[in-house]
Amino acid sequence: NAGVTQTPKFQVLKTGQSMTLQCAQDMNHNSMYWYRQDPGMGLRLIYYSASEGTTDKGEVPNGYNVSRLNKREFSLRLESAAPSQTSVYFCASTRDRDRSYEQYFGPGTRLTVT
Amino acid sequence: GENVEQHPSTLSVQEGDSAVIKCTYSDSASNYFPWYKQELGKGPQLIIDIRSNVGEKKDQRIAVTLNKTAKHFSLHITETQPEDSAVYFCAASPNTGNQFYFGTGTSLTVIP
Numbered sequence: 660n661a662g663v664t665q666t667p668k669f670q671v672l673k674t675g676q677s678m679t680l681q682c683a684q685d686m687n688h689n690s691m692y693w694y695r696q697d698p699g700m701g702l703r704l705i706y707y708s709a710s711e712g713t714t715d716k717g718e719v720p721n722g723y724n725v726s727r728l729n730k731r732e733f734s735l736r737l738e739s740a741a742p743s744q745t746s747v748y749f750c751a752s753t754r755d756r757d758r759s760y761e762q763y764f765g766p767g768t769r770l771t772v773t
Numbered sequence: 774g775e776n777v778e779q780h781p782s783t784l785s786v787q788e789g790d791s792a793v794i795k796c797t798y799s800d801s802a803s804n805y806f807p808w809y810k811q812e813l814g815k816g817p818q819l820i821i822d823i824r825s826n827v828g829e830k831k832d833q834r835i836a837v838t839l840n841k842t843a844k845h846f847s848l849h850i851t852e853t854q855p856e857d858s859a860v861y862f863c864a865a866s867p868n869t870g871n872q873f874y875f876g877t878g879t880s881l882t883v884i885p
Contacts, residue, residue: 701777701875701877709871717872
């Protein structure tokens, strides 16, 4: 069981470039999430997906798009990167929503936009 | 939306002492309150959680208390050990599992 995996681990982009952050979980979880973590601000929800085929905005969705490709995979896309998007990005998934809301986090992607 | 405040931002304790971290929330609809531990370079990991129908929960050296009336909840770590050193986050969920709102974190250092 790999849990939640994220690629890449590190990425440097120039302003205006685009990229997709990949996330996959092998725990058969229904819900998946994308967060960004900035110093002194905790984790803020960007988007979440309660089930395959559905996505919803979180607290800070501007500048991002997501795709829930299937039950396992949830990707985050930056269409035109900005320095304000420099952050550490975490993907998470939640165990069976009806019984437990324990979130499992991936190891993170450290993104720098210059 | 929900607003979660966490205090203190940094905390140093001697090994063997207790550590207490406090959080307040604003949305009375919040009904699930997890605590996460994040070690350097890793993702957060759930250490304990509590639901709104329970006032206290304990798991070995870790306990969480919830006061729904005052809208605050606290993490208590007893007999601290150096490996407890990490950043701890509280969170609140108003709709049990769809959205989580995190506090800003507490950096705990346990001095041997």
